[in-house]
Amino acid sequence: MIRIAGLYKSYGSKEVLKNINIEFSSGKIYGIIGENGAGKTTLFRCIAGLENYRGEIYSDLKPLKDHLGLLFSDPFFFPKITGREYVRLLCNARGKEVPDIDASNIFDLPLNQYVSTYSTGMKKKLALMAILVQGNECFILDEPFNGIDINGSIMLTEILLRLKQSNKIVILSSHIFSTLSDTCDEIHILRNGDFTEVVEREYFDRLESQMRQAAVIERIGKLELK
Amino acid sequence: MTASTNGIKYYFSLLFKMTNRRIKDFGINPVVGYILLLAIFVLLSELLFYKSEFWAPYIIVFVCAIMQLELSRSDRLDFLHIVFNNKTKRKIRIVENLLVYIPFAIILAVKLQFVVLSALLAISIILAFVSLKSRMNFTIPTPFSKRPFEFAVGFRKTFWIFPLLYALVVIAICVSNLNLGLISMVLLFAFMSSYYIKPENEYYVWIFAETPKTFIRRKVFNAVKNATCMTLPVIILMLAFFYADFLLILLSFLVGITFLTTVILAKYSTYPDEIGIPEGIATVLVLLFPPIALGVVPFFYFRSIDSLKRFLND
Numbered sequence: 001m002i003r004i005a006g007l008y009k010s011y012g013s014k015e016v017l018k019n020i021n022i023e024f025s026s027g028k029i030y031g032i033i034g035e036n037g038a039g040k041t042t043l044f045r046c047i048a049g050l051e052n053y054r055g056e057i058y059s060d061l062k063p064l065k066d067h068l069g070l071l072f073s074d075p076f077f078f079p080k081i082t083g084r085e086y087v088r089l090l091c092n093a094r095g096k097e098v099p100d101i102d103a104s105n106i107f108d109l110p111l112n113q114y115v116s117t118y119s120t121g122m123k124k125k126l127a128l129m130a131i132l133v134q135g136n137e138c139f140i141l142d143e144p145f146n147g148i149d150i151n152g153s154i155m156l157t158e159i160l161l162r163l164k165q166s167n168k169i170v171i172l173s174s175h176i177f178s179t180l181s182d183t184c185d186e187i188h189i190l191r192n193g194d195f196t197e198v199v200e201r202e203y204f205d206r207l208e209s210q211m212r213q214a215a216v217i218e219r220i221g222k223l224e225l226k
Numbered sequence: 227m228t229a230s231t232n233g234i235k236y237y238f239s240l241l242f243k244m245t246n247r248r249i250k251d252f253g254i255n256p257v258v259g260y261i262l263l264l265a266i267f268v269l270l271s272e273l274l275f276y277k278s279e280f281w282a283p284y285i286i287v288f289v290c291a292i293m294q295l296e297l298s299r300s301d302r303l304d305f306l307h308i309v310f311n312n313k314t315k316r317k318i319r320i321v322e323n324l325l326v327y328i329p330f331a332i333i334l335a336v337k338l339q340f341v342v343l344s345a346l347l348a349i350s351i352i353l354a355f356v357s358l359k360s361r362m363n364f365t366i367p368t369p370f371s372k373r374p375f376e377f378a379v380g381f382r383k384t385f386w387i388f389p390l391l392y393a394l395v396v397i398a399i400c401v402s403n404l405n406l407g408l409i410s411m412v413l414l415f416a417f418m419s420s421y422y423i424k425p426e427n428e429y430y431v432w433i434f435a436e437t438p439k440t441f442i443r444r445k446v447f448n449a450v451k452n453a454t455c456m457t458l459p460v461i462i463l464m465l466a467f468f469y470a471d472f473l474l475i476l477l478s479f480l481v482g483i484t485f486l487t488t489v490i491l492a493k494y495s496t497y498p499d500e501i502g503i504p505e506g507i508a509t510v511l512v513l514l515f516p517p518i519a520l521g522v523v524p525f526f527y528f529r530s531i532d533s534l535k536r537f538l539n540d
Contacts, residue, residue, distance in 0.1 A: 076427040078375055
């Protein structure tokens with residue numbers, strides 16, 4: 001379980017997160033949506049302990065960071081590291097025995113090649129595979145579906161559902177609504193640094209219609225495309 | 227003035243601005259920064275000529291060429307290729323290499339090494355046409371693959387340095403020049419220390435389930451172990467052929483290890499920011515006057531632990 005109470009985060013005078021209160025339970029998948037710059041990544045970085053903040057983040061996983069699989073939207077890789085070495089590094093870092101990496105290579109990645117030769121989607125698959133191999137209890141996935149091909153997306157959806165079955169906590173953000181509606185138990189809407197709405201699974205269709213109304217009809221209409 | 231000349235002028239004014247910003251990021255006035263860099267450059271060059279007058283010009287050529295090759299990285303060249311036409315791109319690369327060449331040329335001119343100076347000019351222009359393709363499919367094998375990442379990544383970037391420096395040691399033995407052998411050892415440590423200069427992305431510190439103390443100790447232990455492995459052939463050869471100077475050889479090795487340790491600690495003492503000018507100067511001073519390591523190393527160690535508390539388990 002992760003409980004966030006009264007979380008504030010500012011960069012200089014700009015307040016990015018304002019009084020965030022939320023609880024994430026085991027065996028559930030949480031979707032976080034919000035426009036670009038709404039504060040999703042900052043929230044994830046605060047949970048991971050990568051940012052200083054005001055407020056409280058409590059977890060029964062102690063220390064939380066050592067049980068957390070964190071996937072950034074644009075993972076960083078060293079220029080001359082191979083896929084195999086990257087997975088090994090992440091296992092070494094947590095003191096985990098390095099498993100049979102080839103057997104874990106569910107995405108058929110060329111693990112002996114430099115990661116710099118990988119496509120965007122392959123890099124994301126590698127980063128995902130590494131945090132799965134780490135055997136974490138909680139996963140924060142920032143736009144995990146971006147850049148991944150159709151087969152990869154189908155596999156990722158299945159992986160998320162299996163993590164839920166294994167009683168893990170999964171928090172993810174995505175700009176593709178279907179990826180959230182296929183996996184999440186709840187969707188939390190972040191606007192201007194604050195959670196303004198929580199939508200349960202049975203109301204996902206209504207949320208999608210509302211978003212379509214706001215995006216397509218109201219905004220694109222202003223363009224007066226001919 | 228042609229569009230191409232304007233483009234080149236603007237490109238170099240931007241490079242100058244970006245360099246100034248980097249120096250400012252170190253918390254230092256750019257003018258002071260340039261003066262300090264110049265002072266360190268002159269000091270190290272003088273030291274090199276003092277240690278081995280015969281080989282110093284060649285080592286200067288070697289260092290200058292490496293710096294110029296760094297500018298031939300394919301990602302840089304791809305950028306220049308996209309932005310400029312071929313002719314302008316070539317001009318820019320020649321000017322860049324000449325800018326790197328100038329300080330080395332001045333040192334060589336002062337030391338009356340006009341033949342080497344002319345050869346280096348030719349090398350500088352030739353290297354402006356070289357492209358270092360980094361997107362090759364071939365993966366360079368490394369003995370450090372089991373414990374990534376600094377030595378595994380660094381070794382692949384500079385693997386060609388090792389046979390060159392080992393060859394230099396063999397030359398030192400053939401010409402009975404101990405100083406040349408010691409310079410090779412110093413260069414080996416300088417390259418291996420360069421693997422630790424740039425602060426890594428914070429994710430690569432955050433992932434470790436360790437305290438700052440265990441993290442730092444493990445980093446230093448691995449670095450010392452790997453550096454010792456890479457230096458061992460040099461030490462064995464030198465001890466075998468310059469046995470009378472075994473104390474000096476072992477002391478030089480110890481200084482190299484201390485320098486490497488200082489670089490690692492200097493990096494983490496300012497983490498996640500880059501190593502600042504004061505830390506950089508203190509690190510160079512450790513190489514020039516090793517006893518000050520007794521103060522510098524513990525100081526950096528405790529500051530590193532403080533800096534890493536934000537990312538690791540306290």
